[in-house]
Amino acid sequence: MKLLINTIMLASCIGTAWTVGAVAAGAVKIPASSIPAENLVQPASLAATLQANSGPRPIILHVGFRKLFDEAHIVAAEYVGEADESEGLAALRERVAKLPKDSAILIYCGCCPWNKCPNMGAAFSALQALGFTNVKALYIAKDFGTDWVDKGYPVSTGG
Amino acid sequence: MPPLRRALGVASLCACLSMPMAAARETGEPAGRLNSIAPDFTRIDMSGRPLRLDQFRGRVVLLNFWATWCGPCIEEIPVFSRWQRRYGEARLQVIGVSMDDEEAAVKRFLAKHDVPYPVLMGDAKLGKSFGGVYGLPQSFLIDAHGRIVFRNVGDLNLEALRLQIEGVIKIH
Numbered sequence: 001m002k003l004l005i006n007t008i009m010l011a012s013c014i015g016t017a018w019t020v021g022a023v024a025a026g027a028v029k030i031p032a033s034s035i036p037a038e039n040l041v042q043p044a045s046l047a048a049t050l051q052a053n054s055g056p057r058p059i060i061l062h063v064g065f066r067k068l069f070d071e072a073h074i075v076a077a078e079y080v081g082e083a084d085e086s087e088g089l090a091a092l093r094e095r096v097a098k099l100p101k102d103s104a105i106l107i108y109c110g111c112c113p114w115n116k117c118p119n120m121g122a123a124f125s126a127l128q129a130l131g132f133t134n135v136k137a138l139y140i141a142k143d144f145g146t147d148w149v150d151k152g153y154p155v156s157t158g159g
Numbered sequence: 160m161p162p163l164r165r166a167l168g169v170a171s172l173c174a175c176l177s178m179p180m181a182a183a184r185e186t187g188e189p190a191g192r193l194n195s196i197a198p199d200f201t202r203i204d205m206s207g208r209p210l211r212l213d214q215f216r217g218r219v220v221l222l223n224f225w226a227t228w229c230g231p232c233i234e235e236i237p238v239f240s241r242w243q244r245r246y247g248e249a250r251l252q253v254i255g256v257s258m259d260d261e262e263a264a265v266k267r268f269l270a271k272h273d274v275p276y277p278v279l280m281g282d283a284k285l286g287k288s289f290g291g292v293y294g295l296p297q298s299f300l301i302d303a304h305g306r307i308v309f310r311n312v313g314d315l316n317l318e319a320l321r322l323q324i325e326g327v328i329k330i331h
Binding site: 065066070082084110112148149 | 230259281287312314
């Protein structure tokens with residue numbers, strides 16, 4: 001029995017390590033749909049938070065593509081990079097390295113329709129693997145233009 | 160031709176040529192929006208040739224913003240390639256604008272795929288001039304007068320667009 005339990009635990013550890021390693025290498029595509037519903041934030045809700053000018057704001061990290069970020073991004077968002085790529089994941093880890101694990105972090109991309117975004121699932125998984133407990137993902141159903149800019153929510157431009 | 164008829168002919172031609180611009184002004188749409196005149200731009204394409212959008216006046220242009228990392232974009236490219244081959248003689252011109260951050264990724268893609276239309280690197284400035292390309296794929300259908308007659312962001316109904324292209328080609 002003990003041998004069985006040890007075997008299961010060992011297999012579990014190997015599996016977790018493989019997943020973390022593979023995600024780090026950008027080898028595994030993690031769909032945005034893998035992010036639990038309770039971790040999703042709707043654009044209207046975030047916009048209301050930003051426009052309220054009171055209360056705590058999350059650290060907003062853009063985990064998508066530079067050119068799209070340069071065109072327009074959420075006010076106060078910081079560019080991190082493509083979480084689908086190892087460089088982007090490394091930049092994400094570096095950005096959060098000194099943050100307390102309970103920091104309120106909100107990630108977003110908006111490059112593509114939600115179910116086809118290559119970055120959100122990877123970024124969320126990486127932050128979870130690092131032990132962050134208060135990570136939210138902005139649910140952009142179609143794209144950043146349609147679900148944020150066109151609705152008149154606050155944006156900044158440039159890098 | 161009698162002088163009066165000639166004068167009337169010239170006047171009608173001038174009126175026709177100025178219609179798209181007038182239509183764009185009347186709609187009050189910002190540049191890059193539906194019914195506005197597509198903003199001109201010049202870029203060097205991936206084969207090293209200069210490409211200016213306005214050089215395609217008189218042809219119907221399908222301007223497709225895409226990227227190698229964008230799954231839906233990659234699915235569209237074989238279809239656009241087929242259209243370029245099928246409708247090229249009927250004055251359709253597809254132009255691909257890559258929004259990849261790295262040109263090398265686009266070169267690798269083009270080396271592996273037969274894309275029979277010009278592809279160039281886009282940037283934030285070009286995206287903004289088309290009213291903002293904040294998500295991909297994104298396509299603009301531009302008629303022979305340079306007017307944007309169709310715009311789509313995200314997954315595309317390719318059959319509907321094909322029918323629209325056929326319609327625009329027939330009109331012009």
